[in-house]
Amino acid sequence: MPTGKKDFDAIVVGSGPNGLAAAIAMQQQHLSVLLIEGKETIGGGLRTQELTLPGFIHDVCSAIHPLALASPFFKSLPLHDHGLEYIFPPIPAAHPFEDGTEAVLLPGLDKTAKLLGQDQDAYKQLLALLVGSWPKIANDILAPLHLPAHPYLMAQFGWKALSSATSMSKRFITPEAKALWAGMAAHALQPLSNIATSAIALVLLITAHTGGWPLAKGGSQSIAHALASYFVSLGGKIQTNFYVHSMEQLPSAHAILFDITPRQLLQIAGHSLSSLYKWQLNHYRYGMGVYKIDWALAEPIPFIAPH
Amino acid sequence: MEEIVEAEKSTAAGAHPQQPFVILAQPGLFDPSRAPSGKHTAWAYCHVPNGSTVDMTTRIENQVERFAPGFKERILGRHVMNTVDMEKYNPNYIGGDINGGIIDIRQLFTRPALRWSPYKTSAKGIYLCSSSTPPGGGVHGMCGYHAAKRAMKDVFGINARLPSPK
Structure with missing residues (x-):
């Protein structure tokens, strides 16, 4: 333990899912932790608001949560006791075609494969081993680069994940399988011909076939609320409406963890960083942006395709 | 497609x-x-x-x-x-960019910079725990968890392990 009196053992700046996770992990070890949020409400990308009309609530950013469910850390927490309920739509995803047909992702690997006709075997061959061993490899995949606990299985994931989504799609013949695959890979926010774009597609398909793609009852904010409620029950402190512009604003602490991107870290803590590290952060690259719409609707969307 | x-x-x-x-x-x-x-x-x-x-x-x-x-x-x-x-x-x-930086082959394992630990900054006691660190974007909290683990080991000498699922 470090010596010297400080206001807190640790401070976490930013209350998105990662800031909340960091704060909880440290509070669990009986450190005293202060979690700071610049906005009025905690949650980062996990916020739900009445964006359109009174009585209509919308997830401002994330809405569907395969990875929250698959997360080895979140899984270890009693979030249900803190009010979190997941709802599982019977069909994780569907991709419509203009003629009214569609590609459908079902919870079951075999059932999904069956709908892909000629690509039934190719689909199963791509995913069966990984789906079966997901509980063993999830910890290794959702982690920094390290020696994996299951090297053979990780290699099976790795060689597939590192290829580009366009080259991987050559395994498939049917438009349904190709569309399903490309739709998953498009979550990578970069051209599908880029190397390693298969990784996100594989993880999304595996999670659909293992835990499912749930939404949080009452909106994504419920996930943040459950995490915060558990954090506070452990003795953690939260301060909202505190936008951090510089290190000088912060109470004293032995460790400070920032749930922010390199550009903001340069602004807040630039003077305490080495010139090499600042140079590295300045060369960090951001990807495509998103344009988002939320609708209040009189009736469900009348898709021609049945799902 | x-x-x-x-x-x-x-x-x-x-x-x-x-x-x-x-x-x-x-x-x-x-x-x-x-x-x-x-x-x-x-x-x-x-x-x-x-x-x-x-x-x-x-x-x-x-x-x-x-x-x-x-x-x-x-x-x-x-x-x-x-x-x-x-x-x-x-x-x-x-x-x-909702992923906290592009996750291409160069930034997949070296986000945000090529370092022994991606969470540790060059300043003592200061860490990054956002989706700009591995394993990247998405609501899973694993960037935060691994950053906290690193900080606890460096600063407090605590070796945290994932508790068994509840």
Whole structure:
């Protein structure tokens, strides 16, 4: 333990899912932790608001949560006791075609494969081993680069994940399988011909076939609320409406963890960083942006395709 | 598939496709608490070049209408956010990038910089725990968990392990 009196053992700046996770992990070890949020409400990308009309609530950013469910850390927490309920739509995803047909992702690997006709075997061959061993490899995949606990299985994931989504799609013949695959890979926010774009597609398909793609009852904010409620029950402190512009604003602490991107870290803590590290952060690259719409609707969307 | 590949390629190159790839969800179908009785909500987005302020509303709604004729007549209200609005809502979404930085082969394992530990900055006691660190974007908290583990080991000499699932 470090010596010297400080206001807190640790401070976490930013209350998105990662800031909340960091704060909880440290509070669990009986450190005293202060979690700071610049906005009025905690949650980062996990916020739900009445964006359109009174009585209509919308997830401002994330809405569907395969990875929250698959997360080895979140899984270890009693979030249900803190009010979190997941709802599982019977069909994780569907991709419509203009003629009214569609590609459908079902919870079951075999059932999904069956709908892909000629690509039934190719689909199963791509995913069966990984789906079966997901509980063993999830910890290794959702982690920094390290020696994996299951090297053979990780290699099976790795060689597939590192290829580009366009080259991987050559395994498939049917438009349904190709569309399903490309739709998953498009979550990578970069051209599908880029190397390693298969990784996100594989993880999304595996999670659909293992835990499912749930939404949080009452909106994504419920996930943040459950995490915060558990954090506070452990003795953690939260301060909202505190936008951090510089290190000088912060109470004293032995460790400070920032749930922010390199550009903001340069602004807040630039003077305490080495010139090499600042140079590295300045060369960090951001990807495509998103344009988002939320609708209040009189009736469900009348898709021609049945799902 | 060709349409998706083309849309993502041209958007990454700085263009705004006429037929963008739209990711859509209707949470109200499965969670009645999202809207007044009998009414519904829908959520959708498409990718645009970083920092774009082009209005994609018509293009997205045309795409939905293409696969669901009659969709537009059912709209009671809408709320749109371009990349500037996204960044204002959450300052981590630089230029509208919701993943905290591109996850290509160079930044997959070296985000945010090539270092022994990605969470440790060059300053003692200061760590990054955001989606700009491994394993990257998505709601899983694993960036935060691994950063906390690193900080606890360095600063407090604590070796934390994942508790068994509850």
